[in-house]
Amino acid sequence: MRLIFFLPLLLLCSCAHQTGNTQKLQSQVDSLSNKLAHSYKPGFGDFMLGIQVHHAKIWYAGNAQNWPLVQFELKEIKEALDGIKEFCTDRPEVSSLNMMDGPLDSLANSAKNKDLTSFKNNFIQLTNKCNSCHQITKHEFNVIKLPDSPPYSNQEFKVK
Template sequence: MADTYKPGLGDFMETLQYHHSKLWFAGKNENWKLADFEIHELMETVEDIETFHAGRKDIEMINMIKPALDSVNNAIAQQNTDVFESSFSFLTNTCNQCHQATGYEFNRVKTPETSPFSNQDFRPIE
């Protein structure tokens, strides 16, 4: 098992970054099925960080992201765009709070403006 590939923390962070982005476009398009998929991808990635980087000092505070993830998850369950937007801001702020706390304050996450994924349709199926 020693040479099994283990993604670095930075790789997992990039995974969080693209699911964070896709989550936003799914929610803005009221594509609640896709938003539900994306929030669970984020939750699973956090679990993977806990598994694969257990004991690492800079992930000690990983639990701080969970209330924000739960809050977005609830907004998706309610299919409420306003609640989705405010809980998404809460999530983004929490990403940045951890970056500040761990000395990576220069990695600033924000609400995306345009989708970098031109090969994915975020609209729900009519």
């Protein structure tokens, strides 16, 4: 008799407990989604600033025939391009990024073959690609050229 009285009450309690848990989880999910939406994500321009520095360093490293440094800086550019693909998915310009693959591979070959003449030619090809993309993506006012002076005074480009 008593059991018949308590059983529905017990079920009701456990149901209410479940609902409480779901609400708690939902509010945790909401708070995490909110945090994620407002967390810092590097923008296209942030990656480009990095690429600009690596571009200049490649020029000084290559002219000093510091081939390991050229390879390292090329890898950094590739990583930045991967970063754009990962973090800037809302930017239509992402679809033009693969135009960099050819010139980057050619430069890597010049470094591998320690070939200064082909390095210089391929560097000009790479720079032209930077500008073609800026043109097709309506950022033609960002004009990239061969650097006149090293990007930083505190880095040695010559081989030790």
